[in-house]
Amino acid sequence: MKSWKITTLFALVAVMMGSACTKRFDEINKNPYDFDEDELKADYRLMGEPLSQAQLNLLIYNDPPTAQLQQNLNADVFSGYMMAPTPFEGNINNTNYGLLYYWNNRPWEVTYNNVMKTCDFAQMKSKDTFTDFYAWAQIIKVEAMHRLSDIYGPIIYTKYGIMNDEMGIDYDSQQQAYYAFFKDLEQGIDTLTAYINRKAPQRIQAFDLVYKGDYTQWVKFANTLRLRLAIRISGVDPQKAKAEGEAALNHPLGLLQSSPDDNFAVNIAPVTHPLNIMCYTWADLRMSAPMESILTGYKDPRLSHYFVPTDDNVHVYHGIRNGIKISAKEEYSGFSSLVRFDNKILFMTTAEAWFLKAEAALYGWKGAGTAAANYAAGVAASFKQYNISNVNNYLNNAVDKPNPYIDPQNADNNIPAGDKHLSTITIKWNEGDSPERKLERIITQKWIAMFPEGQEAWSEFRRTGYPRLFPVVINNSNGTIPTEKFIRRLPMPQRETSTNPQAVARAVATLKGPDTGGTPLWWDLR
Structure with a gap:
């Protein structure tokens, strides 16, 4: 919940707790979570x-x-x-x-x-x-x-x-x-x-x-x-x-x-x-083969801004080709991460x-x-x-x-x-x-x-x-x-x-x- 919502709710509760006027019973017992639409429009929320x-x-x-x-x-x-x-x-x-x-x-x-x-x-x-x-x-x-x-x-x-x-x-x-x-x-x-x-x-x-x-x-x-x-x-x-x-x-x-x-x-x-999360927590994501082909072929300096080298070599980038036979995650998880x-x-x-x-x-x-x-x-x-x-x-x-x-x-x-x-x-x-x-x-x-x-x-x-x-x-x-x-x-x-x-x-x-x-x-x- 954002800070403005917390502040608003505390302010409303303070008004409720500080008032003892029974003539304002309906107002006091209003659910503080029910914001009036006009109030919300006032600051465009x-x-x-x-x-x-x-x-x-x-x-x-x-x-x-x-x-x-x-x-x-x-x-x-x-x-x-x-x-x-x-x-x-x-x-x-x-x-x-x-x-x-x-x-x-x-x-x-x-x-x-x-x-x-x-x-x-x-x-x-x-x-x-x-x-x-x-x-x-x-x-x-x-x-x-x-x-x-x-x-x-x-x-x-x-x-x-x-x-x-x-x-x-x-x-x-x-x-x-x-x-x-x-x-x-x-x-x-x-x-x-x-x-x-x-x-x-x-x-x-x-x-x-x-x-x-x-x-x-x-x-x-x-x-x-x-x-x-x-x-x-x-x-x-x-x-x-x-x-x-x-x-x-x-x-x-x-x-x-x-x-x-x-x-x-x-x-x-x-x-x-x-x-x-997908790349580092789950290890479900790696560089693609076309990215490897194009960026390494062009000696593109953006390569290191997009991917990191393989687990085996700090100077090598490898991508995985789509639609290949993968028996277990370990086969390719060492390839280049994002x-x-x-x-x-x-x-x-x-x-x-x-x-x-x-x-x-x-x-x-x-x-x-x-x-x-x-x-x-x-x-x-x-x-x-x-x-x-x-x-x-x-x-x-x-x-x-x-x-x-x-x-x-x-x-x-x-x-x-x-x-x-x-x-x-x-x-x-x-x-x-x-x-x-x-x-x-x-x-x-x-x-x-x-x-x-x-x-x-x-x-x-x-x-x-x-x-x-x-x-x-x-x-x-x-x-x-x-x-x-x-x-x-x-x-x-x-x-x-x-x-x-x-x-x-x-x-x-x-x-x-x-x-x-x-x-x-x-x-x-x-």
């Missing part, structure tokens, strides 16, 4: 506290077992960032496409119970009167719900809380959801921009766990999020993507570009980062903003600048985030490429030189390259820079096919996920198929195929 909780649960901050199932044992692994040395469920689990329904309910449960519900409550209480809180809720809600849609596809968004008689609560197709995201972002941006322009009081400071109440920073984040979603749909809906992307690029307050302080990272202090993270959970970096601009420039969007300059700025922003110098030497490296992968425990897992899954992309920008090779270069560096945010990295890999990752060795999907196509989504959660079956059936009909991990999402053309 009625709207602000729910939105604090929404931020904290974008990735559930205080429940590592749930966080492990919410993101780590799906997106963090599917993105090529991390791998578990643990043979969960007899080595038939998500890491080798043996999808476990009781794991795959968790992203849905956390997002609706801990984020969507609280944002909806805050919007209901703030509408018309506290429009800045309403706008803030819109932005937080889009950040949470686009992540959920990028896991499953159809979601309950515009019809949230609306029961359609016996037909259940209807879903939006992913296209409908994305169009609603853009609408909410536009409204939220416009509202907060108006507050800034008229120098109105900025009232969210006590509840803002990212930017300490700075409305300008929230507008910059929302603009960048709008650009992210525009780029996401650029292949499937280029006209809508261009309109939304250019609106973000040309907004007067701009994107997240100035410094690492612009990064969208939720402060969960004093709670430790859930990845620390570094220990601070008390902030990172969801968007300034480097990502530059790489989004770089891709927008490839498409000729107004306000994007040049791809080459944005690419260099993205790498520089990532280096700055870790206080690394010599970025120019790195950017001028036209020789180094990702290394072949050698598993010292089992040669069957190797990716040798010349393998089709091993990228030949170098670091130095080449204006003469084809648009596709330029895209691979941008996304590869973007993937490196976004670490450890596996949800966004998995989405970008599915959308673009980059960076080149290694397919699973063992595929336990019973043919529903083609090995060379990689996993494209999670099936609809069983709790929904059990409690909302007719609506789920209608939602599944909007997909490009059956409700399996092998069916691509709307924006996924690869």
Whole structure:
């Protein structure tokens, strides 16, 4: 319980104990835990506290077992960032496409119970009167719900809380959801921009766990999020993507570009980062094979800022390939651990903003600048985030490429030189390259820079096919996920198929195929 709540309760009890006036019997005997709504509105707690909780649960901050199932044992692994040395469920689990329904309910449960519900409550209480809180809720809600849609596809968004008689609560197709995201972002941006322009009081400071109440920073984040979603749909809906992307690029307050302080990272202090628990307390998390291949191949100075060397050698880094045979945890637990993270959970970096601009420039969007300059700025922003110098030497490296992968425990897992899954992309920008090779270069560096945010990295890999990752060795999907196509989504959660079956059936009909991990999402053309 926060200190202001304790202080308020003690104050109320003191008033009760100090009064002997029987005429005030009803007031004295009022439950001190029942705060009057007007009292809560007076210092904005009625709207602000729910939105604090929404931020904290974008990735559930205080429940590592749930966080492990919410993101780590799906997106963090599917993105090529991390791998578990643990043979969960007899080595038939998500890491080798043996999808476990009781794991795959968790992203849905956390997002609706801990984020969507609280944002909806805050919007209901703030509408018309506290429009800045309403706008803030819109932005937080889009950040949470686009992540959920990028896991499953159809979601309950515009019809949230609306029961359609016996037909259940209807879903939006992913296209409908994305169009609603853009609408909410536009409204939220416009509202907060108006507050800034008229120098109105900025009232969210006590509840803002990212930017300490700075409305300008929230507008910059929302603009960048709008650009992210525009780029996401650029292949499937280029006209809508261009309109939304250019609106973000040309907004007067701009994107997240100035410094690492612009990064969208939720402060969960004093709670430790859930990845620390997974990696060090449970030993359930290690470096991935693609991370080893790419970072060691490029001699990337970010390597030691992301991972620690193996237990056996202070100068060697080893990652685990996805979907391999693991008989016991001890086989691979000595491979490279992740570094220990601070008390902030990172969801968007300034480097990502530059790489989004770089891709927008490839498409000729107004306000994007040049791809080459944005690419260099993205790498520089990532280096700055870790206080690394010599970025120019790195950017001028036209020789180094990702290394072949050698598993010292089992040669069957190797990716040798010349393998089709091993990228030949170098670091130095080449204006003469084809648009596709330029895209691979941008996304590869973007993937490196976004670490450890596996949800966004998995989405970008599915959308673009980059960076080149290694397919699973063992595929336990019973043919529903083609090995060379990689996993494209999670099936609809069983709790929904059990409690909302007719609506789920209608939602599944909007997909490009059956409700399996092998069916691509709307924006996924690869």
